[in-house]
Amino acid sequence: MPHAISLAFICFALWVLLSGHYDPLMLALGVLSTLIVVAIAVRMEISNREGQPVHLLPMILSYWPWLLWQIVKANFVVARCILTPSLPVKPTLIKVKASQKSRLGKVIYANSITLTPGTVSLDIKGNEIEVHALTRTAAQDLKRGHMDRRVTKFVGSD
Amino acid sequence: MTMAAIDALSWVCLVTGGFFGIVGGIGLLRFPDLFSRFHAAGVTDTLGAGLVLIGLMLQAGWSLITIKLVLILAFGLFTSPTATHALAKAALRGKVKPLLRRKGT
Amino acid sequence: MFVAATTAILVTMALALIRALLGPTVYDRVLAVNMFGTKTVLLIAVFGFLTGRPDFLDIALAYALINFIAIIAVLKFFEYGDLGQSRPSRARRDRT
Incomplete structure (x- = not known):
């Protein structure tokens, strides 16, 4: 139930911000469509801890800036690889350990890997993520497990 | 004074974003196989799109337009790994093997 | 400066x-089309500013959503040979 309320709140905020109209008719239509969406989401059973991870909100504020900084750094590395005439890429396939317990944590970790250029997660098997890395250094950085620990701390006991 | 500074910053963001977009496009053409091309597409999807949208946000100032730009950026950052993963999964299923260790080693 | 950004996006x-034209596999083409789509979103947004009509952003937002769904749908079709199934269909196995 708390997840349904948070979903309703997000949907209605989205409606108001995207429409930019504040007259009663538009707001009433917004409430109506919010209720329909929430009803469908509850019926589909996607409005739960996994679909609406509101409990992660406080930790996001420390995780996202760190992830953004990693993305910017990785972008410069890949851009230099592309612009070097000899194309110094050595694609490798590696397996990295995902120490998160929940599926949500593993998905966050795999998505973070894909979002940083230079590493793409291909598959999750049990506790291991198969990763395609563009260069040897990108693979080694990931193997060191800094991001893994960071995500585990971020999702907490979940 | 501050207006001019914000204008200059947004100019820098737009041009750098465009530059990273072109770099990603070049990478898409230069890389040897599908799986390394994912990385080139990742450059345009993250830093290229991000910098262009941040440049537009600086132009728009505090308004509903900025919120829409933030939504576009957030949506892009959420969906691009999903699309890449779906593509990788489909390619592996379609028997496309990653090319490994191109230059000797 | 919007002209510079527009040009860069068009070049990309x-x-x-x-x-997308070179291929060689269908997945390369899908990857290129996906990138083309995300650049279209940027192009619509920048073009709105270029012509002084930022209302274009609504279209950009809608296009971002449609692009994502379209890519997933195309991939699902190539993976399973069918849009309505969650397992590889018989048709696909017969073809390969």
């Missing part, structure tokens, strides 16, 4: 189109 789109 042209490069993506070349990759």
Whole structure:
């Protein structure tokens, strides 16, 4: 139930911000469509801890800036690889350990890997993520497990 | 004074974003196989799109337009790994093997 | 400066189109088309500012959503040979 309320709140905020109209008719239509969406989401059973991870909100504020900084750094590395005439890429396939317990944590970790250029997660098997890395250094950085620990701390006991 | 500074910053963001977009496009053409091309597409999807949208946000100032730009950026950052993963999964299923260790080693 | 950004985005789109035409596998083409789509979103947004009509952003937002769904739908079709199934269909196995 708390997840349904948070979903309703997000949907209605989205409606108001995207429409930019504040007259009663538009707001009433917004409430109506919010209720329909929430009803469908509850019926589909996607409005739960996994679909609406509101409990992660406080930790996001420390995780996202760190992830953004990693993305910017990785972008410069890949851009230099592309612009070097000899194309110094050595694609490798590696397996990295995902120490998160929940599926949500593993998905966050795999998505973070894909979002940083230079590493793409291909598959999750049990506790291991198969990763395609563009260069040897990108693979080694990931193997060191800094991001893994960071995500585990971020999702907490979940 | 501050207006001019914000204008200059947004100019820098737009041009750098465009530059990273072109770099990603070049990478898409230069890389040897599908799986390394994912990385080139990742450059345009993250830093290229991000910098262009941040440049537009600086132009728009505090308004509903900025919120829409933030939504576009957030949506892009959420969906691009999903699309890449779906593509990788489909390619592996379609028997496309990653090319490994191109230059000797 | 919007002209510079528009030009850069158009060049990127042209490069993506070349990759989409070159192939070699269908997945390369889908990747290139996906990139073309995300650049279209940027192009619509920047073009709105260029012509002084930022209302274009609503279209950009809608296009971002449609692009994502379209890519997933195309991939699902190539993976399963069918849009309505969650397992590889018989048709696909017969073809390969």
